[in-house]
Amino acid sequence: MSDTPATAPAAAFWEARYRDTDRVxxxxxxxxxxxxxSDLDPGTALDLGCGEGADAVWLASRGWRVTGVDISGTALxxxxxxxxxxxxxxRVSWERHELGRSFPEGSFDLVSAHYLQSPVELDQPAVLRAAARAVAPGGTLLxxxxxxxxxxxxxxxxxAVFPTLDGVLAELALPDxxxxxxxxxxxxxxxxxxEGVEGYREDHVWRLRRA
Structure with a gap:
């Protein structure tokens, strides 16, 4: 596992979040x-904000070579x-980054970022633009x-300010x-x-393919 040191308070917040419980x-x-x-041909994948690794493990089990990135050393x-x-x-390598301050090198056939939303400092638009730049030609941004x-x-x-479908695409500023x-x-x-109250939550999903 490679380690790019992260800075407080974001690193301290997430490290405490993982250390305070056996599983998040x-x-x-x-x-x-x-x-x-599931319908993508396996290649190289970058999992941003990988947490305890479930997505990275699933991808690796399907033949991908995965780089998992998180801010918390305990999570990694x-x-x-x-x-x-x-x-x-x-099939998986692990890198510690505080996204927005550092980012893994290279390009990938799949760059996946799920729920990169935080109660502490995170330059989400900058991270998502960096994610798009890391997609290899013919690759997928999810x-x-x-x-x-x-x-x-x-x-x-x-x-919290939640994103909109069109707003995120505008922030990415990708060429048509x-x-x-x-x-x-x-x-x-x-x-x-x-407390057991039944309800629902809505998520936005974008899958984009680079030419």
Missing amino acids: WSGRPNELLVREA ERAAGHAADAGVGD LVLHAGWPSWQTEPPFD AGWTVETKETVRRPSTSP
Whole structure:
């Protein structure tokens, strides 16, 4: 695992988030990754904000060579362990970056970023533009972002500005001649509060192919 040191407060926030519990995420790949990437031919993939590695492990199990990136060293250690347990440790490399301040080198056939949204400092537009630049010719950019709070969230825990479908494309500023939008939609999925209140949450998904 390579390590580009991250700075406070973002690094401290996320490191504490992972250290305070044995598991933060479900361990299953994101449903929209499975939906959007299952028909892609395996190549090289970059998983931005990989967390505990479920998406990277899923991609590696399907033949991709994956670079997983996260701000938390604890998350990356867990991710490496999960990859080894799944028998794909040799197909995944791990890099620690505070996206917006540093970014992995190279180009990739798939660049995937799910839920790069944070209650602490994150220059999301700059990170997404860097993600687009990292897509190799003929490759795919897959972005998934929350469109709003869950329906049961009556008191948001912090102020947040959520993206729009057209707004993110405008921020990417991609040349029309160089990219094809293959997916641009809002997906509603079931969501249950910690207290058991049933509801839903909406996510935006973009899949774009570079010429």
